[in-house]
Every structure is written in C-alpha cells, then in structure tokens.
Amino acid sequence: MASPSHRQHPGRHKATLGISAGRVFDIRAKVHVTSDGLLAIGGFVSSILLSTAVLVGVATRHLPRRD
Template structure:
C-alpha cells in the first residue's frame, strides 16, 4: 500500500482564535476528488452555455 498524502494548515485570527486542520488522503482519493471537480466544472460550463445562448425569435 502506498503512503498517504498529508497536508496540515495552521492559521491564527487575532490572539484568541486559531485553526488547525490535518488531511490524510491516498492517491485513489485524490483521483476521485479530481474526477468530481472536473465533472462539476464541465456541468457548470454546459449550464452557462445553455443560459446564455440566443434563441431564434418567433413571429407571432
């Protein structure tokens, strides 16, 4: 089994508020996240294309 990828973040907001986060993820998890993000971006592009297209005018 491969080693997990590890990311840590530490942030301080003022003197009393601090944030710590740690993420461990495998290569397969990164691939799954990449697939989800790309499908979201592609579907958003389709929605924007449909919303901004110009329809032909109908004569009444």
Template structure:
C-alpha cells in the same frame, strides 16, 4: 492485506482570536476520485454558462441594442 501510501495535507487559518487548523490524509485512489469530482464540477459549470448565455447567441439584435450599457 494491501498497503496504501497516504498523502498528507495541512492547512491553518487565523483571523483575530479565531484559529482553524486541519490535517487530511488520503490515499492515491482518493486523490484520483477527488480529481474526478472537481473536473465534473468544472464541466457542469461550463455547460450551465453555455445554456444561460444561449439567448444572447441566438438573438443578436437585443444584444446589439445594449452595447452602450
């Protein structure tokens, strides 16, 4: 059977009378998978911002009218 090494992370948060604590154990391939998910989320956010601001790049006249806004 294949032995995996685990990476462990712990976090705690306290606000007033409420305390939250968690501990996570994950393997190296799991860390790689999470890194891939985070990078894809960041890339998709960049694409969304690019698409949503395309009207401003295509139409400079309305953009110039609102410079003092």
C-alpha cells in the same frame, strides 16, 4: 534511515492547513488521503467544472425570436 513510526506509507498523502486572524480566530485542519482518493477528488472536481461550463453555455445562448 527514518524510524518505522516516522516512515510514510506508499500511496498515502497528508496535508495541514492553519488559519488565524487576531487572537480570537484560529482554525487548524489535517487531511490524510490515498492515491485512489486523490483520483476520486480530481474526477469529482472536474465533473463539477464541466457541468458548470455546460450550464453557463445554455443560460447565455441566444434563442431565435418567436414572432
């Protein structure tokens, strides 16, 4: 069994990202989020995608000519 310091809390998630290019560029990022936070992020992303689809549809529709 894992020690209490290494046990993950239920409903919490973590992710780590590392990007490096050559010897000069090096970025590291860590994210800790709860299940409720993941739900909020999913809702935010889906609303952005939905609004983008509506904007593209309106911008590309053909209106009747006014002659």
